[in-house]
Amino acid sequence: MTPHTDIPKLTFTPLYEQVKKAILNRIIAGEWGPGSFLPSEIALAKEYGVSQGTLRKALNALTREKRLVRYQGKGTAVAVLDEDSSLFPFFLLSDKYGKRVYPLSHICGVRLAPPSEAERAALNLGPDTDVIHIDRVRMLADCPVINERVTLSTARFPHFSFEFDKVPNTLYEHYQIHFGITVARATEQIEVTMPDAADLKRLNIEKNHPLLLVTRTSFDLQDQPVEFRTSRINTAHHVYRAELR
CATH class of the missing domain: 1.10.10.10 (Winged helix-like DNA-binding domain superfamily/Winged helix DNA-binding domain)
Incomplete structure (x- = not known):
């Protein structure tokens, strides 16, 4: 049989x-x-x-x-997210000696824009949907280290403030308090890239200086995408450190 x-x-x-x-x-x-x-x-x-x-x-x-x-x-x-708990599970840069460093953000722009194909796929967006772009430079020890773009769906974040001083340093805490969205996990892709014009201007680097490109999609408690983030990192004085268990 x-x-x-x-x-x-x-x-x-x-x-x-x-x-x-x-x-x-x-x-x-x-x-x-x-x-x-x-x-x-x-x-x-x-x-x-x-x-x-x-x-x-x-x-x-x-x-x-x-x-x-x-x-x-x-x-x-x-659980309530605060600055430390919302940041450090997802911020993996440290100095050369392994010491955790706390980033501060300088907002360069907040605007509506049509999504790229990568943004559309990551956030499961339909056609004719705009997104919110948050462009910022993240400072470590007063030095510009990360040129970053955070992309949000307008459907998930209605009435998101476009005033620079209303965009906080720790966005995940902001999502939970003001929009009831808790980031539970994230996936990342890491590769090497060369700087573009914005990197040269914002990170004060030479045009042949390679950067670490970290592309992250974060998800909420229901496993729905929350944000799509690209971080272009100058690792001249800092390292990307992950702990594997």
Whole structure:
């Protein structure tokens, strides 16, 4: 007898994973906003019809993913992005000695523009859709190091301010507070490129000085694209350092 090869494999999702997903969906829906406390473990376990051990396992998993924060004696709250927590999981430059450096941004322009093909594909944009371009130079130790463009969908970011002084240094924190969008993960592509005219002007480099080009797409809790970012980096005095586990 010929064995059937087209029968799908049965899968089993652990109970704590089902509870974890249910809680995350309620966070995404806005039932519990950033900084707000969830009901007690006893109440949530009763609501979902599971043991406290199962409920705690779900909460611990969300805490490891930085969706939640556990406070001793107070309970569990939805994580709030601040400058450090929104920046350093995604900013991987350090000095030659491995010391983390904190960037400051100088805004060069904020405007509406038609998207490039790369931007359209990364943000899943339809036809005839404009995007928001945020052009900025990122400074490290008062030295211009990164010439960067951040691209946002106008549909996801209505009423985004085009005033330079309203665009903050840490954009991910801004997305969460003002638009209810939390960046959960990002994918990056890294390659070497030569400087263009804007790089020469903004980074004060010679025309034959190679740059590190980092192209990033970030995603929210629902795995929908949030922004498309290109960073053209002068690594003469800084290195791109990633920790692999």
